[in-house]
Amino acid sequence: MLYTEKEINRFCSELPEQDIIQRIYEIKAQLGSRLLILGHHYQQDRVIQFADLTGDSFLLSRQAAECKDAQYIVFLGVHFMAETADILTSQGQKVFIPDINAGCIMADMAEIFQVRRCWEALQRRYPGEFIPITYVNSSAEIKAFCGENGGLTCTSSSADGAFRWALEQGMKVLFIPDEHLGRNTAVKAGIDPGEMAVWDRQRSILVGPENPRVILWNGYCPVHQEFSPDRISAVRNKYPGIRVVVHPECSFETVRAADEAGSTEHIINCVKTSSPGSAWAVGTEINLVQRLSGEHGDKKIISLDDTVEPCPDMLKINPRNLLRCLEGILSGGMENTVTVGSKTAGWARVALQRMLSIR
């Protein structure tokens, strides 16, 4: 029987959580391999339990593209992730997100009109000298902009390669939208912080040296920016011998003070491969930290700072809106679909494929 959107909304808002869980599993069984649910590491356990695959955003999108049977792909994550999945999957595959308003605060700090304005200013001042690189945490339009202008995308694990690729061509880098990941990566590539300028997106001006080798967009992740070197000192004083691993979306000072820094996959590996009895303070989204702690009972795993709030957009996904999304799929509705227009998708794919070719 097919339900209207209104009926689905009423039905889903009245059900207790236990019934919601049962119904989600029923729909998963009914749709079989036609349905693929992807769960980002930062999702809550009550949501991630339904994921067929878990990982970081890019890994998941790539896996979605490989699962040709999957007609319906539901992304338990935020909007740019679902967009990336839509760009990489084929036309017959539809991508859904349970809450269309789950954005990413960092990605929203770079709008395409701001990026174009910045690029025009750079072309006037430094014609042909820069390559645009965007972190995957950005809109499809910005990925497309990078593809069309000779640049590429990167993830936190491929940022080093992306910088190397640009610098080896004798080019300079405009890095969008995460100032911290850009600075941390550029320093690893041997660039002095004094050779970097910051593009102030609100005032559309360049702040820093006259002839920078790297220009950093002044965006940031409000979750990762909270982890500070002071917390690292406090944790080390409280737990002598503890090791600190942080995500490179943390500030340069925090990354420098930590023992390790890397992508979510790197953080997971650090914990997994460490010996029993070891202790880790982890500077990333709390849902991943809590999951690692639960999965590695033989190790002490704590958040580097347990006052840091979870990502508000990741929290928007819950079993109730997942069920609403799945009932919509069963009823043939297209609410909650994420579709990138073909021209934008084409250039964004160029930027993503350049990234893959240099990994």
Ligand code: SF4
């Ligand atoms: S944790 Fe930060 S970067 Fe990740 S989705 Fe949330 S706001 Fe965006």
